[in-house]
Every structure is written in structure tokens, then in C-alpha cells.
Amino acid sequence: MVIAGERIGIDHRATFTVRNPATGEALGQLPLADTADLDRALDAAARGFALWRHASAAQRADVLQGAAALMLERKEALAWAATQEQGKTLAEARVEVMMNVELFRFYAGEVHRLYGRQLVRPTGMRSTVVHEPVGPVAAFAPWNFPLGNPGRKLAAPIAAGCSVILKAAEETPASALGVLQCLYDAGLPGDVAQAVFGDPAQVSDYLLASPVIRKLSFTGSTAIGKHLMKLAANDLKRTTMELGGHGPVLVFGDVDLEAVLDKVVPHKFRNAGQVCVAPTRFIVEDAIYDRFVAGFTQRAAAIRVGPGWHEGVQMGPMANPRRPEAMEKLVGDAVARGGRLMTGGARIGNQGCFFAPTVLADTPLDAEIMQEEPFGPVALINRYADEAAMIAEANRLPYGLAAYAWTQDYRRQRRLAAELETGMLAINTTTIGAADAPFGGVKWSGHGHEDGPEGLQACLVTKTIHEG
The missing domain is CATH 3.40.309.10 (Aldehyde Dehydrogenase; Chain A, domain 2)
Known part of the structure; x- marks a missing residue:
């Protein structure tokens, strides 16, 4: 795990065995978060949001562009990790790296276009509309795109000025951590993005019960999505749900x-x-x-x-x-x-x-x-x-x-x-x-969008200001 920029090892923690699905070979032991770890991640996310919400558009763009460049440099290593953990061909894993590169580059440009507007009012009065980051995001990513899903969960919140606690799949941790490391190495402060792993029910219940988290972003099955929406509803947290299809x-x-x-x-x-x-x-x-x-x-x-x-x-x-x-x-x-x-x-x-x-x-x-x-x-x-x-x-x-x-x-x-x-x-x-195209579904396939300008807007709230 990575919390506040610090890599967390096994120590006293329960572990998950990561295996190569082509051979059954054990690739390593993954530490699983306990409640103390989750508390540390929440504290870091609160600090990270207080810092990053005030980062300039240029600073956010530099981090995203830098991370894209690093992913391009590390393309073969990232693809190899995804193939070893998830099983997909190297050719497909390389395409997945490039998906992230393009998405990070796109959002590096979009951060300069977070426009508000001024409304027409009588002389002596001004009304403006502004868009602000929603707050710390709990982001849950599945294993099928072990690089692309974490990339989606990280890019838009970071572009918007939010902090993120990423819970990627236990089956594919090295891929997710590789994407996060590119952001750190590009200058992202450690408190802005955390990566935790653990029992999915325990982690989701704990994070979504915290008032620190203001948005849930989930990719996975419709059944689990419905359950998480109920948890998020208890605190009226915003949700983006990319659920099942057929x-x-x-x-x-x-x-x-x-x-x-x-x-x-x-x-x-x-x-x-x-x-x-x-x-x-x-x-x-x-x-x-x-x-x-x-x-x-x-x-x-x-x-x-x-x-x-x-x-x-x-x-x-x-x-x-x-x-x-x-x-x-x-x-x-x-x-x-x-x-x-x-x-x-x-x-x-x-x-x-x-x-x-x-x-x-x-x-x-x-x-x-x-x-x-x-x-x-x-x-x-x-x-x-x-x-x-x-x-x-x-x-x-x-x-x-x-x-x-x-x-x-x-x-x-x-x-x-x-x-x-x-x-x-x-x-x-x-x-x-x-x-640059919104990605999302209707009916039981969820609501909200990732990618495109819509993915960035999903991490923002709108404020109207009237001045007399």
C-alpha cells in the first residue's frame, strides 16, 4: 500500500497472495489494510485536499503531463506487470498504457478550461458561477483493466483539485501502484493520492462511513454498485457508477x-x-x-x-x-x-x-x-x-x-x-x-461518466455567488 507517500509493507497485517493466472505461480504477498491504515489514509486525504484544491491549473497540468511522459518511458515495465498479474497479452497491455497516456494528456489540457460564468445583472450587482473540487474521492477499480481503471480513477480527481483514496483490485496491485508512482515521480504531493488494498466489503464500508469522503467512484458489477450507492446515500456522497453490461x-x-x-x-x-x-x-x-x-x-x-x-x-x-x-x-x-x-x-x-x-x-x-x-x-x-x-x-x-x-x-x-x-x-x-469522449451507461449500467470533459465535471461542485 501507499499512504501519504509512504510504502506500507506486510509487518503485522493480513496478506493476499497475488498469482499469475497463466501459471498459478505466486508473484508476491500483498499487505491488506486494517482500520488504522484506513484512518491514516483518510487523514492524509483530508490534508491532501486542503493542499491540492488550491494548486494552480499549471501545477496540476504539469503533474499530469509529467506522469503521462513517465508512463510512456515505463511502457514495457507497466505492460509486463499487467500481463503477469491479469493475464492479458502484452500487446493489449501496451494499448492500455497508451490509453492512460492519452487520458492524462487530455486532462492536463482540460484543467485550463474549468470555466465559470458571470450572469447579466443590474449595475452595482454581480452574480458569478464557479466550479470547485468536490472533495476527497474514494475510488474503487476492478482487475480487468489493471492499468486503465486506476488511471481513470486518479486522473480526473487530480485534474479537478481533489484528493483520492484508490482501492484497486487485490489481484492486480503492481499495475495500479505503477500508475500511482508515475504521478508521485511527476511531483504529486504524497497526501493527494493513496492506494490501499483489503477486504472489499470492509474497506468500502469504512471509507464510505467517513465524512472525509465526499464522492464515490466505482467500476464493477451492478449488484455491488447498488450496495455501495446505499452506503454513499447515508451521507449524500456524490457517485459515479460504471456498472455491468451485456x-x-x-x-x-x-x-x-x-x-x-x-x-x-x-x-x-x-x-x-x-x-x-x-x-x-x-x-x-x-x-x-x-x-x-x-x-x-x-x-x-x-x-x-x-x-x-x-x-x-x-x-x-x-x-x-x-x-x-x-x-x-x-x-x-x-x-x-x-x-x-x-x-x-x-x-x-x-x-x-x-x-x-x-x-x-x-x-x-x-x-x-x-x-x-x-x-x-x-x-x-x-x-x-x-x-x-x-x-x-x-x-x-x-x-x-x-x-x-x-x-x-x-x-x-x-x-x-x-x-x-x-x-x-x-x-x-x-x-x-x-x-475526450464520455464513458458511461444508463439503466442498470450505472450513471455519471468518466473520460472527456464530463469525467472532470463529475469531480466538481457548482457554486453560485451573488454580490450586491
Whole structure:
């Protein structure tokens, strides 16, 4: 852990064993916070906010730009840590480093654009609107993007003038600490950002009960998000919630089928499908359904699976032993209910957390996997008669994080943009996020945004001042 700039070792503390999911090898022992540690972190966050809220735009920008430059210099070391801890390929981990670099650079510019406004008033009176940092932020980041998620949780609050207590995933601590170290080395005062690890329920309960914390930022499951929102509500803390998804992909008969398959199949299986915005439910027009299933299955079966640092590997292991177990359960239920298993559906080997790229066709809607986000390397492909039925299926679930659509019909593109219930929509592309674009969902996929100007505004409060 890091509290007030000081690295905290094991000493008397309970520990968590960090393992490489490709080999099962223990990478190290992680100290877990006790209540005394959390109290120290809260005290530091209070001091850090009192200091950093008054930092100039230039000072904040220098830290963010400096951290971006250091991440670029340390790109290979950061990527290696992410691959060892989380399992993703080195190529994907390098992309994740660059996501952080671009985001930090973007916010280094945005800090100079925290504009207020002056209202028109009679002579002798002035009314102004200003934006101020919300206060210390408790930020909870999951393991699937071990570099990018901590980067998101740190960049916007620091740009806004807030302090942060980051609780990243216990499975991937070195990645998160590597990002934080870049900020320290770029000049961020130690009290401004802390990193603690521990039992998630204990840490969240303790931090959110403290009046020091004024905002909660959480990325994770809908069930946990609902619980944390209730805790935050006790003290009316602001919340940004990026929760689960079950990404629909609408594919119409007017597309270049082979070109679409060449794009969506690799995108489905990146990070072994452990992506909140992963394309998952493929909603395919009847006219091209059989060819789509055949082409998708052929490509999925050919994906090279192995340790993420091996040359030529396209998909690494799942991040922890819980995930293959969950896949076996979901796939077994789908097949038992009549779904067709086209390829995959089982673990690979007896070492590590490898699970084969899996394709299910004609899966009944009452199958558990059609209701619950699989968060793994499983693609679900079903046929639909027309546009109305396809939109209805896309909107059927209470989730609305990301959706995808493939069609050459411009008028249909406009209809889909209006009718699909989602926070983000990609039409004829797999690109769903960027540093300058707001990232967030609707319905059970959460509220608020990260990235873009909206991510910075989420860390600010508005004050109106009237002077007579």
C-alpha cells in the first residue's frame, strides 16, 4: 500500500497472495489494510485536499503531463506487470498504457478550461458561477483493466483539485501502484493520492462511513454498485457508477459479412472477453444468420490461446480461477436449455485459468447467460426476422452500457441511434471510447461518466455567488 507517500509493507497485517493466472505461480504477498491504515489514509486525504484544491491549473497540468511522459518511458515495465498479474497479452497491455497516456494528456489540457460564468445583472450587482473540487474521492477499480481503471480513477480527481483514496483490485496491485508512482515521480504531493488494498466489503464500508469522503467512484458489477450507492446515500456522497453490461451487437443483411467478422471476432475475445463493453449478444438478421455463425465459429476456433507474453498469442487466460468456473456453469446451463455449442465451452489444459473461445448459437432467452453478463470469452448468436425484433432484443435487458450495430443503411443508422437504450453506441466500428469522449451507461449500467470533459465535471461542485 501507499499512504501519504509512504510504502506500507506486510509487518503485522493480513496478506493476499497475488498469482499469475497463466501459471498459478505466486508473484508476491500483498499487505491488506486494517482500520488504522484506513484512518491514516483518510487523514492524509483530508490534508491532501486542503493542499491540492488550491494548486494552480499549471501545477496540476504539469503533474499530469509529467506522469503521462513517465508512463510512456515505463511502457514495457507497466505492460509486463499487467500481463503477469491479469493475464492479458502484452500487446493489449501496451494499448492500455497508451490509453492512460492519452487520458492524462487530455486532462492536463482540460484543467485550463474549468470555466465559470458571470450572469447579466443590474449595475452595482454581480452574480458569478464557479466550479470547485468536490472533495476527497474514494475510488474503487476492478482487475480487468489493471492499468486503465486506476488511471481513470486518479486522473480526473487530480485534474479537478481533489484528493483520492484508490482501492484497486487485490489481484492486480503492481499495475495500479505503477500508475500511482508515475504521478508521485511527476511531483504529486504524497497526501493527494493513496492506494490501499483489503477486504472489499470492509474497506468500502469504512471509507464510505467517513465524512472525509465526499464522492464515490466505482467500476464493477451492478449488484455491488447498488450496495455501495446505499452506503454513499447515508451521507449524500456524490457517485459515479460504471456498472455491468451485456453488449448487444446488431448485424443486418446489407453488410460486407467477411469484413464485419474480421473486426468483431477479435474484439469479442480481447482480454478473454473480460471487458464491460464487450460485444456479447450478436443479434443477427435472418438472411445472413447461418453464414455469420459459420464464419464466426471458424475464426473463434482459430484464435491462439496461451500465456500473454508468448509470441503470437491472441488471447491469454482468464484473470482468476473464479472466471473459468463461472463460464462452465453458464455454458452448461445454456446447452442444457437447447443452445448449440459451436466451439469451445471448456477449459484448456490443467494449468492456469485458460478457457477456450466459445460460441453459442440459438440460445433460448431463458438461459442464465442471456440474462447475466458472462464477462468471459463467450459469444451468443441468435437470429431475428427484422429491425423491430432486433431493437427489441437489444433493449430487453436492464443493462445499457455499450451497443454495436453494423449496417450500410444511413436511415437505419439514424433510427438505431435514436432507439437503442445505451450510454455508448458504435456503428460500423468497434471503437467505443476515447480520452475526450464520455464513458458511461444508463439503466442498470450505472450513471455519471468518466473520460472527456464530463469525467472532470463529475469531480466538481457548482457554486453560485451573488454580490450586491
